[in-house]
Amino acid sequence: MQQHGTLFKTLQLPCGVVLKNRIAKSAMSDSLSDGTGHPTSEQIRLYQRWAEGGLAVSIIGEVQGSSNYAEKPGNLVLNAASDLAQFRELAKRGSENDTLLWLQLGHAGALAYQPTSNPKGPSALDLLGLSCAALTKDEIHQIPLEFARTAKLAQQAGFSGVQIHAAHGFLLSQFLSPLFNKRGDEYGGTIANRMKLLLASIEATRAAVGPNFPIAVKLNSSDQLVGGLDAEEALKVVAALDGSSVDLIDISGGTYFPGAKSANDGAGRGPYFIEFAKSARALTTKPLMLTGGFKTRAQAEEAVASGVVDVVGLARALALEPARPNLWMADQTPEPAFPRFSEAPEGGITAWYTMRLTEIGADNKTSDVGDLEQAIRDYEARDQTRTEVWLRHFPN
Numbered sequence: 379m380q381q382h383g384t385l386f387k388t389l390q391l392p393c394g395v396v397l398k399n400r401i402a403k404s405a406m407s408d409s410l411s412d413g414t415g416h417p418t419s420e421q422i423r424l425y426q427r428w429a430e431g432g433l434a435v436s437i438i439g440e441v442q443g444s445s446n447y448a449e450k451p452g453n454l455v456l457n458a459a460s461d462l463a464q465f466r467e468l469a470k471r472g473s474e475n476d477t478l479l480w481l482q483l484g485h486a487g488a489l490a491y492q493p494t495s496n497p498k499g500p501s502a503l504d505l506l507g508l509s510c511a512a513l514t515k516d517e518i519h520q521i522p523l524e525f526a527r528t529a530k531l532a533q534q535a536g537f538s539g540v541q542i543h544a545a546h547g548f549l550l551s552q553f554l555s556p557l558f559n560k561r562g563d564e565y566g567g568t569i570a571n572r573m574k575l576l577l578a579s580i581e582a583t584r585a586a587v588g589p590n591f592p593i594a595v596k597l598n599s600s601d602q603l604v605g606g607l608d609a610e611e612a613l614k615v616v617a618a619l620d621g622s623s624v625d626l627i628d629i630s631g632g633t634y635f636p637g638a639k640s641a642n643d644g645a646g647r648g649p650y651f652i653e654f655a656k657s658a659r660a661l662t663t664k665p666l667m668l669t670g671g672f673k674t675r676a677q678a679e680e681a682v683a684s685g686v687v688d689v690v691g692l693a694r695a696l697a698l699e700p701a702r703p704n705l706w707m708a709d710q711t712p713e714p715a716f717p718r719f720s721e722a723p724e725g726g727i728t729a730w731y732t733m734r735l736t737e738i739g740a741d742n743k744t745s746d747v748g749d750l751e752q753a754i755r756d757y758e759a760r761d762q763t764r765t766e767v768w769l770r771h772f773p774n
């Protein structure tokens with residue numbers, strides 16, 4: 379029998395909120411909203427199943443404050459026009475079993491979904507597979523306020539925290555990255571300038587939700603691209619976050635830039651960004667979460683027991699088995715096998731895991747996602763249907 383004492387100890391965040399254990403479901407865009415930005419019954423059931431499965435924190439990926447820069451047409455959109463009652467139901471079910479249910483505040487910026495958006499990022503880009511206009515200064519000034527408004531609504535609807543998404547090449551990560559951010563004003567140039575929008579977003583969100591509501595940040599340890607945000611600069615962001623009001627820094631890496639590695643295709647056997655986490659630990663007393671590459675209880679246990687991180691973030695592991703925390707707690711072995719995909723077409727693995735989430739939400743007893751080609755077909759067909767609904771629902 380393995381030791382799992384540390385993994386199942388509580389953790390108090392700086393804002394006072396207590397996590398019942400050290401396992402978080404890292405943010406996953408589930409593509410299960412209805413195309414008008416509202417939750418579906420499958421989506422509510424998905425979060426309920428994760429809650430039943432024993433994790434401490436469950437983070438809903440890519441919740442948009444506006445319909446203009448969504449990552450996908452299956453994203454939730456939470457703003458003054460939303461029907462809060464539907465969000466309350468999601469918050470209630472996903473918070474069962476003393477689970478903290480947080481919304482990830484998203485804005486895809488330059489990577490906004492083209493069929494429903496006119497993408498805009500820190501700077502205009504015109505590359506193969508990536509083209510966008512530059513945000514004006516006035517538009518930039520509105521962004522922290524928009525995050526803050528969505529966070530306040532999340533609090534009113536019964537969600538128990540938010541995560542500001544500053545990873546994977548979406549808007550705030552674009553501002554941090556010299557590849558996307560070529561601005562000549564106070565938001566570009568030095569890393570101190572490039573992190574201004576992130577710090578302003580935290581400040582505005584904290585002012586909106588008050589001192590006792592968890593705010594996390596998901597940050598790239600590196601873009602894993604030549605010319606992108608590197609570890610040295612990312613550590614400067616960690617040092618700045620130490621002086622902010624955030625409650626948890628979630629470490630990730632990788633960027634959706636044409637041809638780049640994404641956060642779920644790191645190499646090697648163990649957690650991907652552990653060396654960075656060790657360096658970050660020396661710079662901050664904020665609780666650290668590490669996401670990427672955790673497959674076994676022993677890896678998760680060691681990351682926490684060694685003191686390197688406080689929380690482990692799991693995405694694919696919880697898409698394969700939503701009750702994994704309970705199984706770990708009950709010493710159930712062996713660990714379920716991860717599928718191996720050779721020669722995956724671009725986007726294939728994300729599509730496969732997203733369709734797997736659909737199965738969990740549908741309470742399917744057996745898994746029938748099919749191969750990667752099938753998953754991509756199903757995923758794209760659903761996106762197309764959602765896009766039609768989205769374009770009818772949201773005025774341009």
Ligand SMILES: Cc1cc2nc3c(=O)[nH]c(=O)nc-3n(C[C@H](O)[C@H](O)[C@H](O)COP(=O)(O)O)c2cc1C
Pocket residue numbers: 404405406407408438439440482543545546596630641642669670671672691692693694695727728729731732
């Ligand atoms: C289907 C799927 C959707 C994802 N969507 C998001 C997202 O919306 N926001 C985010 O920060 N990360 C997202 N990720 C990345 C995961 O949170 C995580 O960083 C990555 O998968 C590595 O963790 P893992 O090795 O435990 O899967 C997604 C991953 C998958 C597989």
